Amino acid sequence: MEQVIKPSIKEDFLRHFDFLDFSFDQEFYKNQRKEAKALIQNLDFPTSKTEYWKYTRLNKVLKGKYSFKELESTPYDLQGLAQNRLVFVNGYFSESLSKVNVGEGVYFAPLSQAKQENKELQNSFGKLYKQDEIFAVMNQAYHQDGAVLMVKKGKVVEEELLILNIIDGENIISQPRNLIHLSENAQAKVILKTIGYNSSASFTNMLTEVFVDTSANLEIAKIQEESKTAYQIATEQVKQEANSFFKINTFTFNGALVRNNLNIDLLGQHTESWLSGLYLLKEKQHVDNHTYVLHREPNCESNELYKGILDDQSTGVFNGKVFVHREAQKTNAYQSNANMLMTDDVTINSKPELEIYADDVKCSHGSTTGQLDEEALFYLRSRGIGYKTAMATLLKAFSADVIDQIGIESVQLEVEEFINKSFKGV
Amino acid sequence: MASEEELLEEITSSEYKYGFVTDIESDKAPKGLNEDIIRFISAKKNEPEWMLDYRLKAYRIWKKMIEPEWAHLKYPKPDFQDIHYYSAPKPKKQLDSLDEVDPEMLATFEKLGISLDEQKRLTGVAVDFVMDSVSVATSFKEKLGELGIIFCSFSEAVQEHPELVKQYLGTVVPTSDNFYAALNSAVFTDGSFCYIPKGVRCPMELSTYFRINEANTGQFERTLVIADEGSYVSYLEGCTAPMRDENQLHAAVVELVALNNAEIKYSTIQNWYPGSKEGKGGIYNFVTKRGLCLENSKISWTQVETGSAVTWKYPGCVLKGDNSVGEFYSVAVTANHQQADTGSKMLHIGKNTKSTIISKGISAGQSNNSYRGLVKINKNATNSRNFTQCDSLLMGNNCGAHTFPYIEISNKSSKVEHEATTSKIGEDQIFYCKQRGMDEETAINLIVNGYCKEVLNQLPMEFAVEAQKLLEISLEGSVG
Amino acid sequence: MIEIKNLHASIDGTPILNGINLKVNAGEVHAIMGPNGSGKSTLSSVLAGRDEYEVTAGEVSFFGEDLLDMEPEDRAAAGLFLAFQYPVEIPGVSNVNFLKSAINEIRKKKGLDAISAKEFLQMVKEKSKLVELDGKLANRSVNEGFSGGEKKRNEIFQMAMLEPKLSILDETDSGLDIDALRIVANGVNELKTEENASIVITHYQRLLDYIVPDFVHVLYKGKIVKTGGKELALELEEKGYDWIKEETGVSA
Incomplete structure (x- = not known):
């Protein structure tokens, strides 16, 4: 054979x-x-x-x-x-x-x-x-x-x-x-x-x-x-x-x-780290952010903030891990993931993890998922703001804390511009 | 002034209070597992053909499975061929009342501080006592019988109510669900069975005390609770086990079924032998607990766990019916070399389903305490909600506290919130208590109890008292 | 009652107290005033036994006992009470449960039986009136979700419950509006007897309109630089602290 x-x-x-x-x-x-x-x-x-x-x-x-x-x-x-x-x-x-x-x-x-x-x-x-x-x-x-x-x-x-x-x-x-x-x-x-x-x-x-x-x-x-x-x-x-x-x-x-x-x-010691991310997904896109912050020494701070807006049939994945070694006392580690879901066909998988071996630390993480506040959208429109603009306004508000972190002006403008144009007026 | 190290030393050196062995003649299956052993168990229990088939099918599935490795746990894998899968106290005769119960067993109760008699009288709790897998005494049966409530050992249910067992067994936890569930399905010896008929509100807390008693005897409990439409039941499960040097395996399966508009409250206190303070011995606790919720029903899990050397357990709810509710409240304490990888699974399938997870972990000594949870919201489970809060408290610098949540959401109208914090007991809080005259032990107990309050509040009154006592014992000496 | 001699203390190697001398007798009210950073709160922390502070020299005797050698809880049992400037929150622990634990611990140290539930509740009812504390607050978690004023009133309520010999009020007036201040001060005055004494630490004279001190001490750079009667407080209010600095020749 x-x-x-x-x-x-x-x-x-x-x-x-x-x-x-x-x-x-x-x-x-x-x-x-x-x-x-x-x-x-x-x-x-x-x-x-x-x-x-x-x-x-x-x-x-x-x-x-x-x-x-x-x-x-x-x-x-x-x-x-x-x-x-x-x-x-x-x-x-x-x-x-x-x-x-x-x-x-x-x-x-x-x-x-x-x-x-x-x-x-x-x-x-x-x-x-x-x-x-x-x-x-x-x-x-x-x-x-x-x-x-x-x-x-x-x-x-x-x-x-x-x-x-x-x-x-x-x-x-x-x-x-x-x-x-x-x-x-x-x-x-x-x-x-x-x-x-x-x-x-x-x-x-x-x-x-x-x-x-x-x-x-x-x-x-x-x-x-x-x-x-x-x-x-x-x-x-x-x-x-x-x-x-x-x-x-x-x-x-x-x-x-x-x-x-x-x-x-x-x-x-005494390091400071800021990690943030924004993902704007459409159609069948799939975006997966994996982060790993390893605290080996005392007195360090890490801040993590990832946000996503998911439309159509897109999928978002967030997996953030903070590891704090036994020696890394006085660590401050914060982690947050927020997602806004625009349709019933999207999927978000969020896995914020903490693995901690030191006792004198302040660590927290949070993950929230929800939808656009329809009331707020209606409120804006009832004041004469068009759907597209109202939408962009709310989405920019949602993304604001990530955008605010950008220390490069041209990038800030580019991101805002992208949000402005990315939402189709239905 | 007692330093923190000294305190911790004392926390971790607290002796296990319930370490004693009851000597009851037992008849055991030879060590090891194969189809013949399963036939032996089944024959011993005089089971019908379908029950044997169920076990054999599970065994064949189990043989093809491998022990899971993903948990944050390190332990020598049990040798499944080195375990007695059946051991039962020899029935002396049919018992009509507690007076006829083996006095040695009653003495065991007293050492545990739980007088069956007294509990019956004072608290109206019907106690179904499981000793090495076989039910010995069931009380309050008549009274429950009047309401049509069935509360008996699992083996009895197989004989007396085969139609119910057949209908529901394995519907919540299928035999192929996981390695330990498959093993349990093949070899379970006994457990509890409970059925609450339509529209009946069970007038008392149903309770079972489990004891693992024979050396080298794996304990494979099987529990099935069915709440028919519109009924309500509160079920208590409490455990203490004697001291042993070898690791003892415990792989239970608990299935809850809440039909339309029914409600089940399932509370557990788990205080099995956690091993010596050097990390020798102790129970391996690999448990699958799950509830199925149909329309408008509710299942609530509450657990206070201080025992076992290794715990692997994720009580959860399958929220299949619209508007159903799942809850999980947990306090898990690990000290010495204990390891726990525990949390909850909430599966949202129906519309407008709601779940809440409150998990409080306390780690001391060289222990590791992990929260692992899954919240999954299916596409059609519109307008669903989940709120999860997991807090970890660290005592000392040789332990670990970890959080591994899995959040999977597939529709936009659902809302999920997850919060987690890790911290140690605040020095400021301890100082404040001391300034008001409390010593460190009292201060820590007070703060820990406060930290766990949201969970302890969910327990029925008499259980809550026991739970508090247990927390104190586990963190005891902490302080003195 | 308490005698502080040449007390020096530092934190992380930085000296804060540089030789405090103070004697308080039963029945007296002493006010300690001073600008920010003069060491007022350090003094209260050292007396209560906070272990971040290192006593580098001096001694404190409390009813003849060496206070500095005692654990914080033993100081409390001996009758020393500190009303915290920033009372800490203890989630999940109810106020009454907290106080009951404290009272029973102290009673145990004195060889007394635990207080009966009835007696305790009676006491709670009576004492909470003193500071116009809402009965509901007694059942809430210790200081959790309390307003600033409620926290301070709760401190005085605890003081009433524990019946200390010496109460140290650490900036109890900070952040209080005039009504709350009056309630707190009334509480303190009601509790005053011939057998007990208080040390009132404050930045402003206003509190002393309500709690009238027998002595006013000015703390500056870790030392008591001036002592006088209640009129000294008024003088300070009017002129500020600068003239003290000049008068005592300690440069700023």
């Missing part, structure tokens, strides 16, 4: 990377890739039994057939975008669309270039990714290009820096890889944005390693606006040292399936 051995989904999927050329890498990075490839051997894609992926099914994503497509440019209109920017198209660096003009002490360049010229990169690159998470390991083994931002001790970057990934084309696969490292007492604000342009059915697996050293201050605004058929997995692995401040606001506006993994490791 003849037996046909069918390749597994994993083997099939990994074939996508067979033709990639990493010859530009130096030995150090080649070895790193080799190690990651070995790790993949022992990992599998998550199934419905994997607790970490409980509410997100990846079959559609993993069975897709994708291709890498290098483009030097794209007709996407960049007008009005940040003056300091690194732009990537389908994961490849686009020199013509990028503009960099930073002062001394600030290094802002594509990864491919940084690997060649910036020796310091080797001290941090590849140090944070999770070796038991297949998508992180896959990125480590097969990443393309991405942005590197390194800010020297005490240096303050005044203007916001933009890292933009544009997906242009059909069935594009890309694996961008970024690294942000703020040295002691440095400050910066970064916009991390992915956009779909003339694209469909793409898959993006992005990994960003973030180092916030002692007393440094970093804010990231993460904006996801890929096409409505796009799949994206985006992971930020953050390490915070003593007295540092880190804030990240995640805005998910589009995408068929978006999964965000945000892992923050607090290594020093």
